[in-house]
Amino acid sequence: MRVFYLELKRILKTRLTWILLLASLAMTLLMAWLPTTFVEVDGLKGLAAVRRLKDLQADTAGEVTPGKLEEALAAYQQCLKEYGAETVGGLPDDVRTRRILPLTGVLHGVNEVYADPDTGIGRGLPNIDPAELDGYYDACRARLAALMRMEQKDHPAAQAEAARLYEKVETPYHFYPGFNSDAMDYQVLLGFVLTLFAAVIAAPVFSSDYQTGADDIQRCMRHGRFTLGAAKAGAVLLVCGAAFSVCMALYIVISDSLFGWETVKTSVQMLYSATMLADMTVFELQCFMAGTGLLSLLASVGLTVFLSARIRTTVAALAAALFSCVLPVFVYFTAPERAGLWLRSLIPSSGVAGIQAGMLYTMLDYDFLNVGAFALWLPKAMAAATALELPLFAAAGVWSYVRHRLR
Amino acid sequence: MPCIRSRSSYVDEHEPGMEENKKMELQIDHISKSFKDKRAVDDVSMTLTPGVWGLLGANGAGKTTLMRMIAGIMEPESGQIRYDGLPIGTLKGRYREIFGYLPQEFGFYPEFTVKDYLEYAAALKGLPARDTKRRIRELLEMLSLSDVYRKRIVRLSGGMKRRVGIAQALLNEPELLIMDEPTSGLDPGERVRFRNLLSEFAKDRVVLISTHIVSDVEYIATRNAVMKDGRLIAEGTTEELVKLVDGKVWQCVIPAERLPEYERRLRVVNLRNEADGRVSVRYLAESAKAARKLYMESDGAEENAGAAPVPASPRLEDLYLWLFPQDTAHDAAGTLRRPGTDRHPAAGHDRVSGSARGAENGGGNA
Numbered sequence: 001m002r003v004f005y006l007e008l009k010r011i012l013k014t015r016l017t018w019i020l021l022l023a024s025l026a027m028t029l030l031m032a033w034l035p036t037t038f039v040e041v042d043g044l045k046g047l048a049a050v051r052r053l054k055d056l057q058a059d060t061a062g063e064v065t066p067g068k069l070e071e072a073l074a075a076y077q078q079c080l081k082e083y084g085a086e087t088v089g090g091l092p093d094d095v096r097t098r099r100i101l102p103l104t105g106v107l108h109g110v111n112e113v114y115a116d117p118d119t120g121i122g123r124g125l126p127n128i129d130p131a132e133l134d135g136y137y138d139a140c141r142a143r144l145a146a147l148m149r150m151e152q153k154d155h156p157a158a159q160a161e162a163a164r165l166y167e168k169v170e171t172p173y174h175f176y177p178g179f180n181s182d183a184m185d186y187q188v189l190l191g192f193v194l195t196l197f198a199a200v201i202a203a204p205v206f207s208s209d210y211q212t213g214a215d216d217i218q219r220c221m222r223h224g225r226f227t228l229g230a231a232k233a234g235a236v237l238l239v240c241g242a243a244f245s246v247c248m249a250l251y252i253v254i255s256d257s258l259f260g261w262e263t264v265k266t267s268v269q270m271l272y273s274a275t276m277l278a279d280m281t282v283f284e285l286q287c288f289m290a291g292t293g294l295l296s297l298l299a300s301v302g303l304t305v306f307l308s309a310r311i312r313t314t315v316a317a318l319a320a321a322l323f324s325c326v327l328p329v330f331v332y333f334t335a336p337e338r339a340g341l342w343l344r345s346l347i348p349s350s351g352v353a354g355i356q357a358g359m360l361y362t363m364l365d366y367d368f369l370n371v372g373a374f375a376l377w378l379p380k381a382m383a384a385a386t387a388l389e390l391p392l393f394a395a396a397g398v399w400s401y402v403r404h405r406l407r
Numbered sequence: 408m409p410c411i412r413s414r415s416s417y418v419d420e421h422e423p424g425m426e427e428n429k430k431m432e433l434q435i436d437h438i439s440k441s442f443k444d445k446r447a448v449d450d451v452s453m454t455l456t457p458g459v460w461g462l463l464g465a466n467g468a469g470k471t472t473l474m475r476m477i478a479g480i481m482e483p484e485s486g487q488i489r490y491d492g493l494p495i496g497t498l499k500g501r502y503r504e505i506f507g508y509l510p511q512e513f514g515f516y517p518e519f520t521v522k523d524y525l526e527y528a529a530a531l532k533g534l535p536a537r538d539t540k541r542r543i544r545e546l547l548e549m550l551s552l553s554d555v556y557r558k559r560i561v562r563l564s565g566g567m568k569r570r571v572g573i574a575q576a577l578l579n580e581p582e583l584l585i586m587d588e589p590t591s592g593l594d595p596g597e598r599v600r601f602r603n604l605l606s607e608f609a610k611d612r613v614v615l616i617s618t619h620i621v622s623d624v625e626y627i628a629t630r631n632a633v634m635k636d637g638r639l640i641a642e643g644t645t646e647e648l649v650k651l652v653d654g655k656v657w658q659c660v661i662p663a664e665r666l667p668e669y670e671r672r673l674r675v676v677n678l679r680n681e682a683d684g685r686v687s688v689r690y691l692a693e694s695a696k697a698a699r700k701l702y703m704e705s706d707g708a709e710e711n712a713g714a715a716p717v718p719a720s721p722r723l724e725d726l727y728l729w730l731f732p733q734d735t736a737h738d739a740a741g742t743l744r745r746p747g748t749d750r751h752p753a754a755g756h757d758r759v760s761g762s763a764r765g766a767e768n769g770g771g772n773a
Contacts, residue, residue: 217508
């Protein structure tokens, strides 16, 4: 324990660690605030626009019942009819703001749910009969089934698994206006930046000792092998994990305070796809992203610790660690689909690797790992893999350090 | 030197082996190690017993490789190292508990102060927290580091850094202390203090110091081992070893103008300017005939030939230079130590031989 404490103290005394921890804090504050600046409503920007949007959509807040949807769509179509417009683009700006904008939040998923089941092309809100919305949640299930038939044509197990997951989603959905999905994207980006910082902190943990020769001395000391190796791995995991947890918690608190704590009670289906498979509110999604992000970051640090124990120079260890962090992005864009999915589920940093290759967009998707009659939703596979990889890589790192010999 | 606890307490009483056969004997048994095409250590065998052991050899002789294998950070290709009869690989933590090591390159964390580093090392060595401060204070005083206790190591001079390295090696009062070039970077006063410290420390411990600064071990080494090209070529007490060059060390006083010829044709160990424009030369020669050859080639007049060569009593440095002639022949850049250049009080300036220019060590033996 004393060795662990001293190692922790050593890492925290390193100038680079302090610079990166302060940078993490600054990035957190900046990235939590930035999404509010993207909101524009009725000539207003920033937090004033958020408040205006909340006011405009206040009447639609709460449970998204079929009746409420029916009423909203009827009002939407009535407005177009009154002004002889085929689309909202044909409406005067003030009319669009006063009469259409209050309805768009609650009608978020309607066009998607009533899309053509074969082509997936939406019919457009003016062309959907409000009476059809009476069976909105049945239509959601039907839409998901049609989507899965397209996405997982040869995998009935995946189709069944998707239906099973969606059955757990609480309906009717809830909608509370004001939250912006950019805030979720920025949370993901923050996780990625923190993972890169963690790689920089963790990469020298063993390799710098090899490079400077400090290892030669420490290795000859009573606790200089397993105890020191475990203390080093544990300390760097603790520092990086604690920094990530603090920054993520701070991000969520700031972001939700700016947008309003009631807004994050919104069902994720009212922010993203109406048939999204996760049974969560926005707040739960934020926490889930933070939790899986933490797991992914720790697994990435575990991998970095392992690389550091295997590589003899700090620069090479750092390069390898940073490459491992961005690897999921390369895999996402370059690997063949099936192999890409397996690789993404196995790479520790997949959970935090940017926007498209990361956990959030994987949750919005309908990708499954299919093995015969068994299908596993990719986000679950990624989370499970990182939970296994964390102790595996950390232990492999310590083992490699203990076994390290000059040849 | 004050002790924190008896050395026996470093060994787990429940683990048999070392404590039962307590002899403090490190047996190096037919150790070999190669790197690519170079045989770094070639079938070395020796048994280290309590006392100071000097490991002499030129650069690349295999000293560091041998020490790393003794430290357990490098695996021998063949052979075995045993401590009190047990292979060090099987003793693991119990071996490291009684072991102190200072490598040639002293690596440390740049953010550490002397205090941070010694506390960190003490924890790794398993010193109880309550004894750590006292032990560190003792070592700081002993090694004149008290004034820089809170300074970052990276800001210290080379000699001070070396002393911090020595301090960490001594922290746990090791039974077996291995130091690779411990005096490099120390000034003459520090080297003398270090030698005295080590002499006292080694009374009932095994201490192995590698060096090519012969004077560092000449006065304190119980025994010496000499390595060349990876092989152990000589082993014995200083007195036993210097007998190997008995009759091969000569000295004479010559006119200064004859010096270049002496330097070209003989292995000059040391030069000293005399007050009358002459030079006292100490050199190595295989036989009396070879030693007198240059003198005999002159016309015999005292003012031209100088005084006739006479045998000098050999020293460990003479043996070293006899065994490693390249150290006298290729030292012009000053990167290797000089064989010995003295300053005569009356001469008022240094006379540096062309073959041994610019080094600072090893003087005083003309």
